[in-house]
Amino acid sequence: MQSLKAAGAALLAWAVAGWWWDAPMALMAPWTALFLVQSTIYRSLLSALQQLTVVVVGTLLAALAGVLTHNTVAAMALALPLTVLLGNYARFGTQGLYAPTAALFVLASGSYTGPDIAHRFLETLLGAVIGIGVNALVFPPVHSRRVRDLRAQLPLSSAELLHTVADGVAGGYDEEQARGWYDRAQRLTDVVTDLREARRWSDESYRVNPGLRLRRRAAPTPPTATWDFVWDQITEHIATTIRTLAEPARRPGLAPNARDALAALLRAAGDVCRSGEHTHIAGPCSPGDVEQVQDFRRSLARASAAHRRLTAACTGRHPGLASTTGGLLADTRRLLSALLRIAGPEAVLASGPFARRHADQSADG
Known part of the structure; x- marks a missing residue:
């Protein structure tokens, strides 16, 4: 059931993001929604807070590295070690992995402008809302x-x-x-x-x-x-x-x-x-x-x-x-x-x- 809910949340997030921003290749919204359908709603909320934090920090570090180096390979060499260290911080739990992943998304796209970064943040927030909403409203999990x-x-x-x-x-x-x-x-x-x-x-x-x-x-x-x-x-x-x-x-x-x-x-x-x-x-x-x-x-x-x-x-x-x-x-x-x-x-x-x-x-x- 959890796998089906996660897949449904990802599809819904992809459809909404594509309709809203006319960006059918938008990945942040379905990617976030997919991993926020957790075993409990409380865990979904906690994971959302952790993931939003690491995605914001990872995206900003990647954008800063791109602006400073103007070279994708050099920016990766600068940003990825920092985001990996951030991801190993215990308070972020399993969501820490998404800090270097978010940085890779930014550097692979080659877009570091303010509107592009804001667009990614809004996509992540949309995916989090959809993932938590699907988990809370569609057969809310109770493990008794x-x-x-x-x-x-x-x-x-x-x-x-x-x-x-x-x-x-x-x-x-x-x-x-x-x-x-x-x-x-x-x-x-x-x-x-x-x-x-x-x-x-x-x-x-x-x-x-x-x-x-x-x-x-x-x-x-x-x-x-x-x-x-x-x-x-x-x-x-x-x-x-x-x-x-x-x-x-x-x-x-x-x-x-x-x-x-x-x-x-x-x-x-x-x-x-x-x-x-x-x-x-x-x-x-x-x-x-x-x-x-x-x-x-x-x-x-x-x-x-x-x-x-x-x-x-x-x-x-x-x-x-x-x-x-x-x-x-x-x-x-x-x-x-x-x-x-x-x-x-x-x-x-x-x-x-x-x-x-x-x-x-x-x-x-």
């Missing part, structure tokens, strides 16, 4: 789909990984399996990074976008950035827990009842993640979300109960294993504390006293 896709992927991938680890803990696993789990956990943190980048891109596409009020929202607005922060913590604690399980010293340190409790905890935590896909932070639930919220709370209660059994199995009858299993208990407690934040304080109050105790322990550090 990737945010929704990643937002849906993260809970499901987390749930799938936790269920896989739970099955492995219950049936026995080796070091190679644990390393594979940890690699998958690291990829979850990469998804969070991608989500942050996609949200920045989406937020930019909503800036100075006149077409937003004309759009029908096909999907609900994605949660705020607080959701990203919560899932950043969850994926980090999942990775930490799996790293603890991958350590050779941890595997023989779990008694059968502790292993069963850990498997139940991880499986319930996976159910919390899956239910949390439909649960918004600290927001009122629509009638269609009531069942998902109830599933979330039941899964959270099962995870809390399993953590209590794991604590009793590791410290009640086997005090000698405390040094081995203490890290695992702390990792899973932090994971549950992060899961509690998915649905806000309401989930803590509804999930029983053990869940509230986890929240208190997390607050105490």
Whole structure:
């Protein structure tokens, strides 16, 4: 779509410039319009400001070099190094390339008079107006789909990984399996990074976008950035827990009842993640979300109960294993504390006293 819009803007600019100035070979207007149909309207405006600046400076430098040397080759030797240096200035971004290009247009035409220079400036301005106008009025770009896709992927991938680890803990696993789990956990943190980048891109596409009020929202607005922060913590604690399980010293340190409790905890935590896909932070639930919220709370209660059994199995009858299993208990407690934040304080109050105790322990550090 962006390519078609850019081509259409260039053709429109060429037609308008040719009709207005009776100059069918005018290049500055379509050239400017072509490169100002950017991925967001805000980026189009920013690029227009940058391009107008570099085109004006590049054109003036080329005209000055032509007047001083009266020779095209000598003028190029004088103007091009200066415009290339200007184009490398970081504030101009990718638009800096057009400073030497504008200088080449002027020197190749061999016209340095005031009216000719003013004509080029007006062409550039016309192209900028047409490029921005086409981008803003013809299917204004809004980039929210990737945010929704990643937002849906993260809970499901987390749930799938936790269920896989739970099955492995219950049936026995080796070091190679644990390393594979940890690699998958690291990829979850990469998804969070991608989500942050996609949200920045989406937020930019909503800036100075006149077409937003004309759009029908096909999907609900994605949660705020607080959701990203919560899932950043969850994926980090999942990775930490799996790293603890991958350590050779941890595997023989779990008694059968502790292993069963850990498997139940991880499986319930996976159910919390899956239910949390439909649960918004600290927001009122629509009638269609009531069942998902109830599933979330039941899964959270099962995870809390399993953590209590794991604590009793590791410290009640086997005090000698405390040094081995203490890290695992702390990792899973932090994971549950992060899961509690998915649905806000309401989930803590509804999930029983053990869940509230986890929240208190997390607050105490």
